[in-house]
Amino acid sequence: MDYTKQLTGFLDNCLTGTNFSNLGERYKGKVRDCYVQEEHSSALLRTCGTQRILVTTDRQSAFDQVLGLIPCKGQALNQLAVWWFDKTKDIVDNHLKDVPDPNVMVCKNVKTFPIEMVIRGYMTGSTSTSVWTVYNNGDREYCGNVLPEGMKKNEPFAEPIITPTTKDEEHDEKISPKEIVEQGLATQEQWDELERITRALFARGQEIAGKGGLILVDTKYEFGIDGEGGIVLIDEIHTPDSSRFWVADTYEKRFLAGEEPENFDKEFLRLWYRGKCDPYKDPLPKMPDEFRVQVAQRYIDAYEKLTRKEFEFPKIDEDIIKRIEGNLEGYVV
Ligand SMILES: Nc1ncnc2c1ncn2[C@@H]1O[C@H](COP(=O)(O)OP(=O)(O)OP(=O)(O)O)[C@@H](O)[C@H]1O
Ligand SMILES: [Mg+2]
Structure with a gap:
């Protein structure tokens, strides 16, 4: 409307x-x-x-x-x-x-866990730390993920990748799961659980976005620990501030033509x-x-x-x- x-x-x-x-x-x-x-x-x-x-x-x-x-x-x-x-x-x-x-x-x-759980379904982005910028500069390692050769901008990953960042007052920095555990930002057990939950939330988000004609491209979650030690999802979820959304209908045609997808987010x-x-x-x-x-x-x-x-x-x-x-x-x- x-x-x-x-x-x-x-x-x-x-x-x-x-x-x-x-x-x-x-x-x-x-x-x-x-x-x-x-x-x-x-x-x-x-x-x-x-x-x-x-x-x-x-x-x-x-x-x-x-x-x-x-x-x-x-x-x-x-x-x-x-x-x-x-x-x-x-x-x-x-x-x-x-x-x-x-x-x-x-x-x-x-x-709160002092990290943001970023998960990405597609090779994209335009900021200096985004996966496409890094990949396009020749790097094949990104937050502990090994990226395959030959990927094009806006192409889907075979499986979504998790690319955490620190949560900083000024500017969030990339970090790997290994560093998160080594620096004590989460225990290995907590990390495993955060990863499992992040994947499940993203899959649900993609499924529901699809019904509305949108592709949930990537997003970030924040989590905390409650009084009983349980993991709690906090802040916001799957909003245009925390996520990228593309129009599903036109995605493929535009991708094949080398055009940018139509988006519904901060891009x-x-x-x-x-x-x-x-x-x-x-x-x-x-x-x-x-x-x-x-x-x-x-x-x-x-x-x-x-x-x-x-x-x-x-x-x-x-x-x-x-x-x-x-x-x-x-x-x-
Ligand atoms: N349940 C919660 N318990 C503790 N802290 C929370 C909870 N939910 C949200 N927060 C925190 O409250 C703040 C929400 O404010 P806001 O989203 O404006 O912050 P911001 O991160 O500075 O802005 P931006 O989202 O633009 O980076 C964040 O710091 C978030 O981590
Ligand atoms: Mg915020």
Whole structure:
């Protein structure tokens, strides 16, 4: 569905951020505002740890920085992640406990593994650390994976490869499973389990994306450990921020013609910036309004294609921060 008109109406009503003082300790990620507080529930007779309220804002990040605001993006991301958590909960426990607002998840707060589990089904990418860039430069080893000769850009791997990175404040670095265990970031047993879960989640993601006419090309997962030592999927899952999606219908024809696939992810945005500057070196240009609407449209398209549900816009003049505040009244500490 074409939402250009609605989205234009939201250009000046984006969720920049929140600064609630009564929800616990505040941490600001690039995209999410987090509030960490004691876990409290009337059904619990004892405190079981902490919980994390994740408010997904409309901030757009890429190239390790925040670039601007995309109308309704926070809601689309949050609701898509919530939807996927439900579709994968039989594979692994996840952190989600409650969705009190379209932009908010209340989650179990857990000790995180300081790594990102990246899994890739295709030889692609454009950043300096992406598998295609590295392969095209002649390297045949990537995060412990040996890559076969003769692969073309955007070709599928015989089997998805896992290419973990460290989780760093500044810039995530590639790391191999061997180094992860040697550096004590996970035990061998935990790594084996993380790998098994990552593969199962990715297979589920590919299967479901296929039903919506999309290819889940690659993605990243974050995991933590709960009080009992169990592995928990956290953060977000299979959103256009954490994943690449291509249009399935046109993929093969375009691949054979040597053309780039049609995408529904952040690559659109990355390519726009690359056409204008060197994004890791130069100051980044401001996104024009028309472009912000196009990016928003893609986030909502991805939501609708994957969930096969219609995106429900907020009321046009709604004060989003006030709405969130009202919906979080039950979580004030
Ligand atoms: N259940 C959880 N327990 C502990 N930490 C969590 C949990 N879920 C998410 N997090 C952390 O909360 C933060 C979410 O914020 P956000 O996604 O904006 O961070 P970011 O990683 O800085 O941004 P980007 O995604 O652009 O790299 C991340 O650091 C994520 O690891
Ligand atoms: Mg994140």
